[in-house]
Amino acid sequence: MSETRQENAKPFDPYESFRGMRDKYLDAMSKAMIDTVNTESYAQATGAMLDYCISASAPFREALEKSILQGLQQFSLPSRQEVAALAERFTNLEMRLDDLDAKLDRLLIAFSEQKTEPAARAEPKHSPQSGKRA
């Protein structure tokens, strides 16, 4: 009995009071931050920061792209644009195949319908005759 009571008893937790305090602080911070990010000034600031980062990195990015392109040309390797164009052509090809698949499906359905229709039409004519013959 006392063992079960001991098992069920909550173990001593030295951080419990700290956790309560932390949660209250985080809740308050969360509300404050949600309000902050939902302001025009936050939108303006992040927009400006992003704009600056992209503008500042543009010359380096362009230089890097140019040198990679030159390197690829030296080794007679396709550029990123060329590989992308090839991938687009593959997708177009896949679409054509998908169109063909759709047409084939329709043909198969039409063919099976044509096959079953005469049989269904013929059934009432032939079956009584065959019945008589039997």
Next chain:
Amino acid sequence: MQSPPSVTAEYFAYQRRLRSFTQVLSSKASIAQTPKVAVWTLNKAKLYRYTPVVPAQKRLRIPLLLVFAIMNRPSILDLRPGHSFVEFMVSHGYDVYLLDWGIPGYEDRGIRLDDYAMEYLPRAIRKMKAESGSEVFSMLGWCIGAILTTIYAALKSDEGLHNLLLLTAPLDFSNRSNVTFARWTDKRYFNVDKILDAFGNMPAEMIDYGAKALKPVDNYITNYCKLWDNLDNPRAVEAWHAMNTWVTDTIPMAGAAYRQLIEDFYRNNALIQNKLRIRNQLVDLSRIRANLLTVIAEGDHITPPCQSEAILQKVSSRDKEVYRVPGGHIGIMAGSAAHRTTWPHIEQWLGARSH
């Protein structure tokens, strides 16, 4: 009262917890485990059919197609065994299909919402019809997936769509003060062309930051505190691990589709005003006649409830319902209460309309 544990024991317990904490953070959980077969592919997109577990005569006649957003992985719909929406629907006799848009590469930067809604989706639906043998079908769209399914439903209203389910659908952008993303992407502050010129696609990291920055403290601090506090609870750790695996599996968004999302939706609110043009056709919402269920998450920061309500007044569907669930954008479908609230409601609504 028990005596306080010794400093050494406390130190070792702390070390053990720290080890499990790092292990959970640095590993990936096994998610999306429900058996499925890929029945169609196009570019990066794949259509999966989940292996039925209910005998054919007991299965529901109308198949269900799940369409998730284009900037996250759809594995959230099949998070982990025992807590998976897909598994739940399959076990209730549904013939479930999932359209996975795949991960766009640089070569896909030109893919627009037009292509997703009018090229990929109709082709996947054709294949689903052929596989299932049913000309009518149900479709569930979640987040951006709901935008795509709504466009499809309006433009292809005679193609057999019987039931349309929209989950946390960002369709109306008129209430700009409530939609934080609309404020951030305002043309005065946000230069979408500059970003796409630099990167081609919208980088996964930026999308991830945008979603997390809506609730920065919750996503960057409280979330990890929750894991630390629950390290002794294996079920809680398993759930956290699976969710974290999905959250960290971020993907970029096709550049042209992103530009369209910002300009046509967030800035011009074209869809709800029946002004959106897709492949030169006007998307007229009044052409939607399918039975409609809109699921709204009351605590959604990504798609506030005001964004999903107006659609009900715009469609011609006679059978339409709005279902409000307490919870967030993802929590209503993948949270610990989803199997008691959202899933049964969706299943009951759909079950009554799937014969």
